[in-house]
Amino acid sequence: MIDNFVYNAHPGRVLFGTGTLDRLPEEVERLGIERALVLATPHQRGVAEDLSRMIGTRAAGVFADATMHTPVEVTDRALREVQNRGIDGLVAVGGGSTTGLAKAIALRTDLPQIVVPTTYAGSEMTPILGETQNGAKTTQSSPKVLPEVVIYDVDLTLNLPFDLTVTSGMNAIAHAAEALYAKERNPIISLLAEEGIAALWRALPALRAHPTDLGARSEALYGAWLCGICLGSVGMALHHKLCHTLGGSFDLPHAETHTALLPHALRYNAPDAPEAMSRLSRALGTDNPSRSLFNLAADLGATMALRDLGMPEDGIERATDLALQNPYWNPRPLERDALRDLIAAAWAGECPA
The missing domain is CATH 1.20.1090.10 (Dehydroquinate synthase-like - alpha domain)
Incomplete structure (x- = not known):
């Protein structure tokens, strides 16, 4: 006997395997993104710049200040970059800190997100955002923060410490x-x-x-x-x-x-x-x-x-x-x-x- 239950499936496109990062440019194009902002932590700025070059003319810059626990002040700085550069889509590479920043921007702008995880954080599969302000962390759930595309490339995890x-x-x-x-x-x-x-x-x-x-x-x-x-x-x-x-x-x-x-x-x-x-x-x-x-x-x-x-x-x-x-x-x-x-x-x- 199976008890009554409710199951909510979330939309999203997942590319999983090895070498799947090569498909990033076509996913950017598929979403109609013309000016993508590539997000990363300071530690992964080089990776973000590589992705920006991979995207080519559809990349409009790199913001590599993503921070643990998604501080609101960092999001505010990123939002100024979004406005100043005319950004119409986000590409996040890294772990939960970078994914969190992409989500925080998407919550405020509803911009499409492509997330390229390099850790096992899992945040990329959720409509949940946790933000920190004045030493307190709050969480919320919104369909706006669920990434449209997630590219899992096993190759990107081979050098994970x-x-x-x-x-x-x-x-x-x-x-x-x-x-x-x-x-x-x-x-x-x-x-x-x-x-x-x-x-x-x-x-x-x-x-x-x-x-x-x-x-x-x-x-x-x-x-x-x-x-x-x-x-x-x-x-x-x-x-x-x-x-x-x-x-x-x-x-x-x-x-x-x-x-x-x-x-x-x-x-x-x-x-x-x-x-x-x-x-x-x-x-x-x-x-x-x-x-x-x-x-x-x-x-x-x-x-x-x-x-x-x-x-x-x-x-x-x-x-x-x-x-x-x-x-x-x-x-x-x-x-x-x-x-x-x-x-x-x-x-x-x-x-x-």
């Missing part, structure tokens, strides 16, 4: 794990979530031994794509609320914060989400998903203590209070003492009991 490979992959797993117990969960998304988690679980250890292995990189990017679909199709819960709270309040690195928090959030919700834990166990081949994910990330060299990511100890109480304000739906009710214990354990880097 291994530490970022691990945390970006764990970030992707978090999207799918919470989708398994989200309020809007449904059988279709649960299938995608289980498949995406399993693909990343297989790929991450393999990439430690052979970081440029094309097969493992392909499986990791495939898994991240599926996990991103999950994030964009159903609501999230406690884990994502905590990550947004901590990232915006203490300026913690995004993927690393997801990595450190995920095992503890899963442990908190496990008693009230038995079906989700069963699917997680099947995907991971383990009877203790929270501990297994902690051990995997730690064994692969990830930082598992929030204190080592820059969170002060006196921030535990503040983070607890903030997490209780405007909380996301969660399968287990939010209990202040238990929530504080969760954050404290993640701050100390303790393995979930």
